[in-house]
Amino acid sequence: MQTGAGFFGSSIGKKIVMAVTGIMLVGFVVAHMVGNLQLYLPAHDGEPALDAYGHFLRTFLHGGGIWIARASLLAAVGLHIWAAAGLTRMNLAARPIGYREQQYQASTFGSRFMRWSGGILFIFIIYHLLHLTLGTVHPVFEHGKVFHNVVAGFQVPWVSAFYIIAMLCLASHLHHGIWSMLQTLGLSHPRYNGLRQGLATVVTAVVVLGNVSFPIAVLTGFVR
Ligand code: HEM
Numbered sequence: 001m002q003t004g005a006g007f008f009g010s011s012i013g014k015k016i017v018m019a020v021t022g023i024m025l026v027g028f029v030v031a032h033m034v035g036n037l038q039l040y041l042p043a044h045d046g047e048p049a050l051d052a053y054g055h056f057l058r059t060f061l062h063g064g065g066i067w068i069a070r071a072s073l074l075a076a077v078g079l080h081i082w083a084a085a086g087l088t089r090m091n092l093a094a095r096p097i098g099y100r101e102q103q104y105q106a107s108t109f110g111s112r113f114m115r116w117s118g119g120i121l122f123i124f125i126i127y128h129l130l131h132l133t134l135g136t137v138h139p140v141f142e143h144g145k146v147f148h149n150v151v152a153g154f155q156v157p158w159v160s161a162f163y164i165i166a167m168l169c170l171a172s173h174l175h176h177g178i179w180s181m182l183q184t185l186g187l188s189h190p191r192y193n194g195l196r197q198g199l200a201t202v203v204t205a206v207v208v209l210g211n212v213s214f215p216i217a218v219l220t221g222f223v224r
Contacts, residue, residue, distance in 0.1 A: 017083040048147035117173040124166035160215035
């Protein structure tokens with residue numbers, strides 16, 4: 001008997017789940033990076049722009065907005081991992097013995113690194129929540145003082161280094177993810193390969209350069 005039959009049990013069903021949840025997650029990382037650019041804005045009436053932004057997020061829709069966003073993100077991450085695990089199992093089942101000697105021809109480093117970069121990002125997200133949302137692994141966390149928490153957090157060199165390494169994994173994951181997502185959504189004609197490549201590169205560069213700039217700005221004393 002076939003388990004997990006039906007549309008979501010099929011390889012195309014799982015690829016569509018990966019693509020749709022991938023779009024949600026790309027939308028989140030773009031919006032999150034743009035929101036965090038407020039680290040560079042001047043304070044208003046003594047309140048850093050980032051603190052006002054954090055306050056807005058926490059009180060939006062009487063405090064319900066952030067929980068809707070959290071629930072959607074959690075569902076997207078859960079489904080994304082579920083579909084990835086299902087596709088991996090299908091690939092393994094299709095070739096139970098494995099190759100004696102792997103010779104990669106058409107695949108890129110980013111595509112072979114997807115499971116590793118995804119796993120490292122998962123660990124990063126857990127650490128990041130404990131660091132800047134809950135403050136449990138932060139040396140001097142103050143609830144609601146987002147600017148202070150980010151600056152004091154990145155003043156610890158190994159923490160900044162970990163963020164930068166995680167962002168390199170994000171670069172690899174995002175680039176290959178956007179490329180594959182556009183293929184699943186139908187942009188797979190050779191005529192569109194340049195466009196897919198360009199879109200994946202621009203979105204990845206904007207998100208990752210923006211994110212990497214934050215720890216660097218703090219470590220160099222540009223933001224203090
Ligand atoms: C250097 C880059 C980043 C900085 C400076 C940063 C900063 C922050 C800050 C300050 C918060 C807490 C906001 C608050 O309490 O008001 C936060 C929350 C969060 N960040 Fe980041 N972030 C970065 C990268 C990322 C990345 C790459 C991801 C995902 C892959 C991510 C996912 C999240 C999530 C899920 C939350 C929790 C939102 C919530 O439930 O309240 N962040 N981030």
